[in-house]
Amino acid sequence: MEELIRRALAGDGAAFVALMDSQKSTMYKVARSYLHNDADAADAIGETVLACFEKLDTLRQPQYFRTWLVRILIRKCQDILRERTRSVPLEEIAPAACAEPGHARVEFLALLDGLDEKYRTVLLLYYGEGFTVKEIAQAMGLKVDTVKTRLKRARAGFKMIYEAEQEG
Amino acid sequence: MTEQKLREILEQNVEVPDMVNRKLEETCAQLEGERRPAGRKGPRPLRLALIAAALAAGCLLCVAAGVPARVFHLAAGGIETYEKIPGGPDVLTQIGGSRNPISEENGRLWLTIKEEAPIDITDLIGADTPYIYDNTDPETGYRDYLIVGGVPGDYGWAEYYEVEDNRFASCGGANVYTEYASIDGVTYTLDELTPEQRERTEHYVQNNDEGVKMWMEWRPWHDAAIKQLGIQ
Numbered sequence: 001m002e003e004l005i006r007r008a009l010a011g012d013g014a015a016f017v018a019l020m021d022s023q024k025s026t027m028y029k030v031a032r033s034y035l036h037n038d039a040d041a042a043d044a045i046g047e048t049v050l051a052c053f054e055k056l057d058t059l060r061q062p063q064y065f066r067t068w069l070v071r072i073l074i075r076k077c078q079d080i081l082r083e084r085t086r087s088v089p090l091e092e093i094a095p096a097a098c099a100e101p102g103h104a105r106v107e108f109l110a111l112l113d114g115l116d117e118k119y120r121t122v123l124l125l126y127y128g129e130g131f132t133v134k135e136i137a138q139a140m141g142l143k144v145d146t147v148k149t150r151l152k153r154a155r156a157g158f159k160m161i162y163e164a165e166q167e168g
Numbered sequence: 169m170t171e172q173k174l175r176e177i178l179e180q181n182v183e184v185p186d187m188v189n190r191k192l193e194e195t196c197a198q199l200e201g202e203r204r205p206a207g208r209k210g211p212r213p214l215r216l217a218l219i220a221a222a223l224a225a226g227c228l229l230c231v232a233a234g235v236p237a238r239v240f241h242l243a244a245g246g247i248e249t250y251e252k253i254p255g256g257p258d259v260l261t262q263i264g265g266s267r268n269p270i271s272e273e274n275g276r277l278w279l280t281i282k283e284e285a286p287i288d289i290t291d292l293i294g295a296d297t298p299y300i301y302d303n304t305d306p307e308t309g310y311r312d313y314l315i316v317g318g319v320p321g322d323y324g325w326a327e328y329y330e331v332e333d334n335r336f337a338s339c340g341g342a343n344v345y346t347e348y349a350s351i352d353g354v355t356y357t358l359d360e361l362t363p364e365q366r367e368r369t370e371h372y373v374q375n376n377d378e379g380v381k382m383w384m385e386w387r388p389w390h391d392a393a394i395k396q397l398g399i400q
Contacts, residue, residue: 002384003347003358010342011267017196024192028184042191049195111177127171128178155174162177 005062016056019065020049026066026129027073033112033120034077044076051076070125070139114161119154126151240329243281243303243314244269244340250331268342270316270325277323279316293317298393303327311336313397317389318343324387328399336399344390350381 001022007015027048031041051072059068112120121140125131133151137144237251245267269280270289277293278286281301293299293316303312312329324343328336347358349369361369368380386394 003345006344007342010340012342013199016199020192020196024184024188025182028188029182032182038185038187042185042188045188046191046195049192050199053199123174124178127174130179158174
């Protein structure tokens with residue numbers, strides 16, 4: 001991935017596109033964990049790709065690319081949430097995806113949707129994307145101790161939801 | 169629920185919906201249409217005015233915060249400024265954008281410095297032999313080096329400038345190292361990996377797959393240049 005980043009930094013448009021494509025699953029999971037619906041997640045990802053293109057020169061250490069990318073994405077998601085709160089009555093917000101047996105994507109996301117927002121992304125980044133506690137703190141603008149606390153509570157919450165799903 | 173189980177559930181590949189794929193494609197197509205070098209954003213007008221003022225003064229300013237401390241006219245084209253915010257991050261701004269200064273035509277390699285005419289450097293460089301262009305500013309003494317090397321079909325470049333005394337930063341480059349992955353005892357370059365092997369390398373990066381190792385090796389011509397310059 002570092003080679004792609006270097007090439008993108010040097011102005012290689014194809015490398016930039018390949019770089020974004022390599023991260024689309026991560027971006028989708030994170031955006032979806034914030035926004036609950038695919039249309040908003042797509043908008044957040046589109047905005048993130050544009051911002052990355054504009055700001056790539058601020059990335060001086062390629063090894064932090066994923067943290068940097070997720071930080072931008074989270075800000076875009078928060079912008080959309082703020083905008084949505086201003087413009088749409090709460091009851092009109094699209095409901096969270098329902099679990100459909102045999103549909104891995106929806107099942108997985110529906111489980112996450114059962115968690116409070118402040119726990120979802122922490123859990124996803126740590127277990128799903130391999131981020132360290134420090135990287136999550138940097139990406140989300142939180143203190144390391146706050147991430148640890150949220151992670152602990154997220155684990156407990158997810159366990160309850162998962163087990164209830166299995167029993168139901 | 170174990171940590172392992174949590175990972176199994178949360179790290180599973182998620183099918184990215186068509187709507188998101190389409191958005192990504194549209195956005196990338198839009199960027200391609202702009203034909204602007206990736207990541208080289210023009211500075212804000214106020215900042216541009218400050219930089220222009222510094223350039224007009226013909227000097228490198230170390231005054232109020234926000235004014236560039238060092239200005240470099242890059243050998244690969246464009247202008248880059250560097251400033252160190254006390255207690256804060258390094259701030260770099262590029263105007264104009266660098267571009268790949270080396271190109272291949274009919275089996276020959278051509279080097280273009282700034283806006284000068286291309287020169288044929290095919291016989292001056294090799295897999296182990298770099299060509300170093302010393303772009304040190306004669307007025308300030310701040311050092312800036314453009315390094316190129318390789319052979320037709322496999323060549324690269326890098327530019328390093330001096331942000332502080334004897335501390336250099338990269339301000340562009342391509343094809344200066346090769347990334348390798350060893351998967352179950354067999355070594356590949358990253359370009360040779362199958363999609364399945366790529367997935368395993370991603371997994372390795374995140375979770376330390378036991379059967380995978382990854383590393384990178386600088387191109388010999390790059391190593392030789394760095395050693396010759398003594399800048400790392």
